[in-house]
Amino acid sequence: MPxxxxxxxxQPDSRHEEDxxxxxxxxxxxxxxxLLISGxxxxxxxxxxxxxxxxxxxxxxxxxxxEAVSQRVLAPLQDTPDPTxxxxxxxxxxxxxxxxxxxxxxxxxxxxxxxIGWTGxxxxxxxxxxxxxxxxxRSGIGDIREIxxxxxxxxxxxxxxxxxxxxxxxxxxxxxxAGEVLVSTAHGDARPFIVGTPQGQLRALGTRFTxxxxxxxTFLAVYEGAVEIRTAASDTTTVIAAGKQTRFSPDRIADAxxxxxxxxxxxxxxxxxxxxxxxxxxxxxxxxxxGHIALDPAVAQRRVFGTFxxxxxxxxxxxxxxxxxxxxxxxxxxxxxxSSRDATPSPAQSR
Amino acid sequence: xxxxxxPYASPPSVDTLYAEHHSWLRTWLQRRLGNAADAADMAHExxxxxxxxxxPRGFHSPLEARAYLRxxxxxxxxxxxxxREIEQAWLDTLSAQPQDVAPSAERQAIVLExxxxxxxxxxxxxxxxxxxxxxxxxxxxxxxxxxxxxxxxSRMVRKYVAQAMLRCMQAHAAxxxxxxRTSRAA
Numbered sequence: 460m461p462x463x464x465x466x467x468x469x470q471p472d473s474r475h476e477e478d479x480x481x482x483x484x485x486x487x488x489x490x491x492x493x494l495l496i497s498g499x500x501x502x503x504x505x506x507x508x509x510x511x512x513x514x515x516x517x518x519x520x521x522x523x524x525x526e527a528v529s530q531r532v533l534a535p536l537q538d539t540p541d542p543t544x545x546x547x548x549x550x551x552x553x554x555x556x557x558x559x560x561x562x563x564x565x566x567x568x569x570x571x572x573x574x575i576g577w578t579g580x581x582x583x584x585x586x587x588x589x590x591x592x593x594x595x596x597r598s599g600i601g602d603i604r605e606i607x608x609x610x611x612x613x614x615x616x617x618x619x620x621x622x623x624x625x626x627x628x629x630x631x632x633x634x635x636x637a638g639e640v641l642v643s644t645a646h647g648d649a650r651p652f653i654v655g656t657p658q659g660q661l662r663a664l665g666t667r668f669t670x671x672x673x674x675x676x677t678f679l680a681v682y683e684g685a686v687e688i689r690t691a692a693s694d695t696t697t698v699i700a701a702g703k704q705t706r707f708s709p710d711r712i713a714d715a716x717x718x719x720x721x722x723x724x725x726x727x728x729x730x731x732x733x734x735x736x737x738x739x740x741x742x743x744x745x746x747x748x749x750g751h752i753a754l755d756p757a758v759a760q761r762r763v764f765g766t767f768x769x770x771x772x773x774x775x776x777x778x779x780x781x782x783x784x785x786x787x788x789x790x791x792x793x794x795x796x797x798s799s800r801d802a803t804p805s806p807a808q809s810r
Numbered sequence: 811x812x813x814x815x816x817p818y819a820s821p822p823s824v825d826t827l828y829a830e831h832h833s834w835l836r837t838w839l840q841r842r843l844g845n846a847a848d849a850a851d852m853a854h855e856x857x858x859x860x861x862x863x864x865x866p867r868g869f870h871s872p873l874e875a876r877a878y879l880r881x882x883x884x885x886x887x888x889x890x891x892x893x894r895e896i897e898q899a900w901l902d903t904l905s906a907q908p909q910d911v912a913p914s915a916e917r918q919a920i921v922l923e924x925x926x927x928x929x930x931x932x933x934x935x936x937x938x939x940x941x942x943x944x945x946x947x948x949x950x951x952x953x954x955x956x957x958x959x960x961x962x963x964s965r966m967v968r969k970y971v972a973q974a975m976l977r978c979m980q981a982h983a984a985x986x987x988x989x990x991r992t993s994r995a996a
Contacts, residue, residue, distance in 0.1 A: 479983050479987060480983075485976060485979055485980065485983070486972075486976055488979065489972040489973070489975040489976035489979060490968075490972045492971070492972065492975050493946075493953075493968040493969070493971035493972035493975060494968060496946055496947065496950075496971070497946070497952060497953035497954075497964065497967070497968050497971070498952025498953060498954065498955075499952070499953055499954070499964060499968075521979070524979035524980075524982050524983055525975065525979060527979075527982050527986075528975065528978040528979055528982055529947075531924065531927075531982075532924045532927050532928050532931070532978065533924075533928075533947045533948065535917075535920045535921045535923075535924040536921065536924050536925065536928065536947075536948045537947070537948055537950065539903065539913070539921055540903065540904070540906075540907040540911050540912075540913070541903055541906060541907065542948045542949055542950075543948075543949050544902075544903050544906060545899065545900070545903045545925075545948065546944040546945065546948040546949050548899035548900075548902060548903060549896070549899060549925065549928060549929060549932075549944060549948075550937075550940060550941055550944055551895075551899070552892060552895040552896055552899055552929055553929065553932045553933075553935075553937070553940050554937055555891075555895065556888060556891070556892050556929075556933065557937060559888045559891070560888060560933075
């Protein structure tokens with residue numbers, strides 16, 4: 460199978476379908492999948508994955524099976540009322556079946572041995588993303604939620620986010636478990652308003668601000684009032700004023716830069732792109748799309764200007780295709796592929 | 811029924827096997843399944859399978875035939891139990907939820923289908939690999955979170971996930987190929 464450089468060569472009904480991708484390509488795809496969902500993949504890994512995907516048609520074909528399994532088998536199970544409980548029950552069934560089969564095979568297995576590890580899991584306090592499923596408030600993929608808190612403050616949960624709210628007699632505390640929240644605090648409440656992330660605590664000083672969890676740090680943008688950051692490890696405090704944004708880790712707060720007002724547009728369901736790379740726009744849209752959006756690296760750095768509806772990813776992509784002269788195809792229902800409309804992009808639209 | 815342990819003079823026909831072992835098999839299944847109707851269905855299916863896909867080396871004695879039928883029926887019981895337990899697992903998960911969040915009937919059918927599929931796909935995987943896969947995918951836990959739960963490195967978790975994913979992909983690929991062949995033959 461010849462290697463091609465264009466995303467266009469992925470055809471689910473291609474005549475190579477019956478041959479299937481090589482075992483090697485399948486193995487690599489499985490390893491990429493494991494890395495990408497591990498929470499340990501950084502931008503370099505994702506870029507390498509994109510390169511691998513673009514490198515040849517076998518790779519893309521192998522990846523269609525990853526997509527198929529994720530969408531047909533895994534996605535329906537994630538999107539259930541209590542995936543954790545369900546997963547633990549599936550594992551119980553698997554364990555019982557294993558011991559039955561071992562008895563069948565005459566190996567004299569000790570039934571129930573395999574249960575020990577699992578019991579450990581179900582009894583351990585929930586951690587990380589798992590906690591998102593039991594959070595007070597959470598939003599699914601493509602779902603922006605506006606919530607009015609008991610004190611009158613309003614918060615907007617961006618897609619795929621979760622937080623716990625704890626309103627006590629002398630403290631209003633939100634714990635951001637996943638994703639991003641825009642907070643507009645109520646006036647005239649004397650209790651401190653705190654937002655916690657693993658990297659530190661943010662104390663609102665009469666304000667409107669966005670907090671977003673990133674893999675190793677917290678992003679903060681302040682639109683009104685001010686926010687005081689107290690980092691988790693060093694106890695350093697810094698006040699970020701309106702119109703500024705920064706990122707911080709447990710022991711370090713980056714220098715504040717100008718806040719991009721467009722960053723809060725998501726709370727209205729818009730993505731405002733002002734000289735953003737197409738790659739950044741697609742990454743943002745991916746938060747609102749349950750499938751996979753594949754972007755041809757050849758067009759990833761094109762600059763994009765415009766306002767796009769986040770609640771309608773198909774519509775947003777159609778607009779993008781229009782303004783940036785792109786071809787948007789859906790080789791499979793859950794796979795959107797974006798490439799250049801013509802082999803040589805016109806100079807006006809690329810740079 | 812006289813199932814004397816004498817060797818067969820010539821390879822027995824399915825009729826012979828049925829006459830000699832069907833009622834024994836049904837009784838054996840009824841003891842395991844505790845239900846006469848299930849046992850009758852399964853005994854019937856076991857013989858259907860024997861017709862569709864005869865034992866590779868045939869049978870030399872009634873004892874051998876019984877051993878073969880027993881292990882086939884045992885496997886069928888395990889599959890049946892798995893299907894029932896999966897259904898029960900789903901019902902239990904649902905009943906732990908308030909009524910108003912219950913998914914629609916179509917949605918439930920999709921979930922149940924996915925559950926049966928994943929339970930089948932996990933077959934043969936080690937308990938840890940299956941657990942790592944379920945926690946990483948369905949629960950969306952990171953590799954290091956899963957690793958600390960299972961007492962393995964996050965690198966190992968990724969290996970488990972890749973192993974399980976590859977198995978699922980291969981099953982899907984085989985299924986797709988089979989479907990393509992069928993649709994082309996049709």
